[in-house]
Amino acid sequence: MGARTAMLSIEDLQARVDGKPILNGLTLEVGAGEVHAIMGPNGSGKSTLAYVLAGRPGYEVTGGRVLFEGRDLITLAPEERARAGLFLGFQYPVEIPGVNNVYLLKAAVNAARKARGQPEVDAFEVLGLVREKMALMRMEDSFLSRGVNEGFSGGEKKRNEILQMLVLEPRLAILDETDSGLDIDALKVVAAGVNSQRSPERACVLVTHYQRLLEYVAPDFVHVLVRGRIAKSGDRSLALELERRGYDWVAGEAA
Amino acid sequence: MSENAKQLEQLLGRGYQHGFVTEIDSDTVPPGLDEDMVRLISHKKQEPAFLTEWRLKALRHWLTMKEPHWAHLKVAPIDYQSISYYSAPRSKKDGPKSLAEVDPKLLETYAKLGVPLHERARLAGVAVDAVFDSVSVATTFKERLAAAGVVFCPFSEAVRTHPQLIEQYLGSVVPYTDNFFATLNSAVFTDGSFVYVPKGVRCPMELSTYFRINALNTGQFERTLIIADVGSYVSYLEGCSAPQRDENQLHAAVVELVALEDAYIKYSTVQNWYPGDADGRGGIYNFVTKRGDCRGRNSHISWTQVETGSAITWKYPSCVLRGEGSIGEFYSVATVNNHQQADTGTKMIHIGRDTRSTIVSKGISAGHGQNTYRGLVKILPSAHGARNFTQCDSLLMGGQCGAHTFPYVEAKNPTATVEHEASTSKISDEQLFYCLSRGITAEDAVNMIVSGFCKSVFKELPMEFAVEAQNLLAVSLEGAVG
Ligand SMILES: Nc1ncnc2c1ncn2[C@@H]1O[C@H](COP(=O)(O)OP(=O)(O)OP(=O)(O)O)[C@@H](O)[C@H]1O
Ligand SMILES: [Mg+2]
Numbered sequence: 080m081g082a083r084t085a086m087l088s089i090e091d092l093q094a095r096v097d098g099k100p101i102l103n104g105l106t107l108e109v110g111a112g113e114v115h116a117i118m119g120p121n122g123s124g125k126s127t128l129a130y131v132l133a134g135r136p137g138y139e140v141t142g143g144r145v146l147f148e149g150r151d152l153i154t155l156a157p158e159e160r161a162r163a164g165l166f167l168g169f170q171y172p173v174e175i176p177g178v179n180n181v182y183l184l185k186a187a188v189n190a191a192r193k194a195r196g197q198p199e200v201d202a203f204e205v206l207g208l209v210r211e212k213m214a215l216m217r218m219e220d221s222f223l224s225r226g227v228n229e230g231f232s233g234g235e236k237k238r239n240e241i242l243q244m245l246v247l248e249p250r251l252a253i254l255d256e257t258d259s260g261l262d263i264d265a266l267k268v269v270a271a272g273v274n275s276q277r278s279p280e281r282a283c284v285l286v287t288h289y290q291r292l293l294e295y296v297a298p299d300f301v302h303v304l305v306r307g308r309i310a311k312s313g314d315r316s317l318a319l320e321l322e323r324r325g326y327d328w329v330a331g332e333a334a
Numbered sequence: 335m336s337e338n339a340k341q342l343e344q345l346l347g348r349g350y351q352h353g354f355v356t357e358i359d360s361d362t363v364p365p366g367l368d369e370d371m372v373r374l375i376s377h378k379k380q381e382p383a384f385l386t387e388w389r390l391k392a393l394r395h396w397l398t399m400k401e402p403h404w405a406h407l408k409v410a411p412i413d414y415q416s417i418s419y420y421s422a423p424r425s426k427k428d429g430p431k432s433l434a435e436v437d438p439k440l441l442e443t444y445a446k447l448g449v450p451l452h453e454r455a456r457l458a459g460v461a462v463d464a465v466f467d468s469v470s471v472a473t474t475f476k477e478r479l480a481a482a483g484v485v486f487c488p489f490s491e492a493v494r495t496h497p498q499l500i501e502q503y504l505g506s507v508v509p510y511t512d513n514f515f516a517t518l519n520s521a522v523f524t525d526g527s528f529v530y531v532p533k534g535v536r537c538p539m540e541l542s543t544y545f546r547i548n549a550l551n552t553g554q555f556e557r558t559l560i561i562a563d564v565g566s567y568v569s570y571l572e573g574c575s576a577p578q579r580d581e582n583q584l585h586a587a588v589v590e591l592v593a594l595e596d597a598y599i600k601y602s603t604v605q606n607w608y609p610g611d612a613d614g615r616g617g618i619y620n621f622v623t624k625r626g627d628c629r630g631r632n633s634h635i636s637w638t639q640v641e642t643g644s645a646i647t648w649k650y651p652s653c654v655l656r657g658e659g660s661i662g663e664f665y666s667v668a669t670v671n672n673h674q675q676a677d678t679g680t681k682m683i684h685i686g687r688d689t690r691s692t693i694v695s696k697g698i699s700a701g702h703g704q705n706t707y708r709g710l711v712k713i714l715p716s717a718h719g720a721r722n723f724t725q726c727d728s729l730l731m732g733g734q735c736g737a738h739t740f741p742y743v744e745a746k747n748p749t750a751t752v753e754h755e756a757s758t759s760k761i762s763d764e765q766l767f768y769c770l771s772r773g774i775t776a777e778d779a780v781n782m783i784v785s786g787f788c789k790s791v792f793k794e795l796p797m798e799f800a801v802e803a804q805n806l807l808a809v810s811l812e813g814a815v816g
Contacts, residue, residue: 133767133771134770134771135767136763136767156770157767157770157771158770158773158774158775158776160771161770161771161772161773161774162773166771167771169768173764173765175765175768175769175782175783176787177786177787177789177790178782178783178785178786182782183769183772183774186769186772186774186778187773190772190774190778191773194773226786247772247773
């Protein structure tokens, strides 16, 4: 992929979950400033890839290499990866009852600042930042006082993921089906959130099933994941073609 | 002089003949418990005759009682004759001479809790003559309370200054016949706190033993009596969040609360006995009888406790809801880690019409800890329209700990409503990973999740205490998740 410097470089990655091989030699490069979309049939390993990159315990890397800004990602603990600037937007964000949203964000912001040797910020400053981003995400103030994802609707949970991303300002965001289950207006809001983050220093990997999100967040590359491998890569037009033709032909080509 | 008192004098005199006189100047009496010992304690404290007599009745009753046994607690036998029942304000000779002699682990914990340096020394039992800043704090404290007419003093002082209140109320909530440990306490208690809030007075500040210089010298048989007169309000904080070093193995305290008409008593405990070493050796057996009597109409008693467990904790703060429309509340967080055992809960006894009670119990078990909730809601036939709501939630960390819930309900009035909700949850891997993926360490994540779990109890605590409670939980659960 030429002279551009890869922010994330995945080489022949193999991974197992519960002893079952899911990623089977996956290679992918994501450069700074780029947006990549990853599509693919259910069960092809998209979430597994996201989890492996974020370091979820139980997701065992059995081969290959992942470099994130030149560092060996796999050897880092999940919290270190986050502090290094990696963010995972979950496909199914978990509820943490009683733990205040802002409190979690404050802990997260300060963990990253501490790792960078910066002084911690107080709740007041975090609150200011969160309010600003909430306005962008069109979230009501009442979310401030609620527990993390506690009782949130599906769409609200997704919006909350983007909110966290906006507050944490990661170098690389991996958003796992953040568009699923969103109504039209929410989709635009989420897309605006993602677009507001685009910059030459930052990159984004969007896992999605739908071309619709890509209408709002124009990807530089589109990849199709089949049986734990990138079966096809292309530009935006590939997403349109997939929408028309489904995945079978890609799987056929790759086999 | 009454016949009784004369007899007493004789008995006391006889006691001395047995050689106790020589003991009087020493700090600690020899081990053992009999009538002479009880008389000696009462005499040393210069108590009025009614009190000596009350103690003796308790002792005679105690001798007829059997030590209780509980299904879920493993208790090494206690030899009651080997305990010394009177120890004057803890001898300086017993304690470490300086911080250098204190267990470094303990000091480390104080540091983590943010206990100021001079307080660390005090809590660790270092024998220091001058008592730091708290002297001046205590003095201003006393002046403000006196202006409001509130009496707040050591129990033994109240016996001298307000004997009529003591005579009227002592044992009126927890009678000396109540239970094995309360009866023992009645016979041999040495000191504790006394509070009286006069009619219509809203106590101008939180009362805390923390500010009481002698708070740590009350010994193992502490006795507390709080009386809120008609229309008054008081919030009382017991203990402090720092672990307390203590060489007494057995603690058998009694706390009695009396709320008269329209009075409100809020009693909060954040306590952390020094649990001994990592295997729990040298930990404290904590057997406490705490009971509040909502004696007047629309009176209100609320217990809030955060306990990180002694080696063994056994306590059931209770409310007797006598007054019509009175309210009893119990909010509890109990944590066990390593090999700790806790058996806690509450009793709500509904006697009056339209009485209400709320129970919220949060049990956290980690390591090999065993946490038991035992609750009784009793609704007597007289309690028309009584209502209870109980919620018991358990949080398990790891696979080797346990949570047990025993909610008992006895409703003898058909118009009563009793609701119960219970849940058991684990800190899920998903929750933990979610926090990790945000850059938060596993330890911070666990603390955050646990605090969230305890939120409905923490919010009942006074502000400063709530913060201390969170720190305390963090320290006590240290190492619970790898
Ligand atoms: N714990 C597990 N044990 C065994 N197999 C697992 C486990 N977790 C996931 N898998 C399998 O791994 C495969 C890939 O799952 P993954 O969640 O990565 O798919 P996906 O591409 O994200 O699918 P979707 O589009 O439905 O979200 C699936 O076949 C799934 O059943
Ligand atoms: Mg998925």
